[in-house]
Amino acid sequence: MKEELVLQEIPASTKAWVTAHATNAVLHFTSNTGAQEQLRVSVKEDVIKRIHGDYQLLTYTFTGQQEHLGFAIQAEKRFADFANSSKQDFESEYLTVNTSDKPNEEYLTPYGVEGELLNNYTLNGQNYNRVLHLVFSFTAERSDKIKEIYYAKEAGIISFTTANGQVWLRQ
Numbered sequence: 001m002k003e004e005l006v007l008q009e010i011p012a013s014t015k016a017w018v019t020a021h022a023t024n025a026v027l028h029f030t031s032n033t034g035a036q037e038q039l040r041v042s043v044k045e046d047v048i049k050r051i052h053g054d055y056q057l058l059t060y061t062f063t064g065q066q067e068h069l070g071f072a073i074q075a076e077k078r079f080a081d082f083a084n085s086s087k088q089d090f091e092s093e094y095l096t097v098n099t100s101d102k103p104n105e106e107y108l109t110p111y112g113v114e115g116e117l118l119n120n121y122t123l124n125g126q127n128y129n130r131v132l133h134l135v136f137s138f139t140a141e142r143s144d145k146i147k148e149i150y151y152a153k154e155a156g157i158i159s160f161t162t163a164n165g166q167v168w169l170r171q
Helices: 010-019 087-091
Strands: 026-031 036-048 055-064 072-076 079-084 094-098 107-111 111-125 126-138 144-153 157-164 167-171
Touching: 010 055, 010 072, 010 079, 026 157, 036 079, 072 144, 079 126, 094 111, 094 126, 107 111, 111 144, 126 157
Parallel strands: none
Antiparallel strands: 026 036, 026 167, 036 055, 055 072, 072 079, 079 094, 094 107, 111 126, 126 144, 144 157, 157 167
């Protein structure tokens, strides 16, 4: 008799890193120059089929009004991967948050990027816990590509910097 394998769903410790944003949400940002920008959030759910069992994969894509502005998060098992918005970036330059039910056991694995996990971070008088600070190492061909991100576990993206040096704060 063939044993039926159960779908391995994403654990709550991993979902906590990605579920701060609802599907089809629109996030509003203002830059240090006064410019306005929006990031639209879309979510795609897949099931990855493997011989030893299937598992759930969530992909959150953040797309700006400017053509190259955006980033993505892929969550599976006990991992949340952060990259610039194309699949190609997940193959070359991204950062993995290795999640855990115990925050002091979470850690980062960078792949061609710099990153740090801050226990506390204050931005515009607002305090955030468990903040991922991510810096991409690419040489930007486009000034509107994201170079740096501050992403709070419970609030999602709170700030980013584009390659042209503009700092964008979430409103």
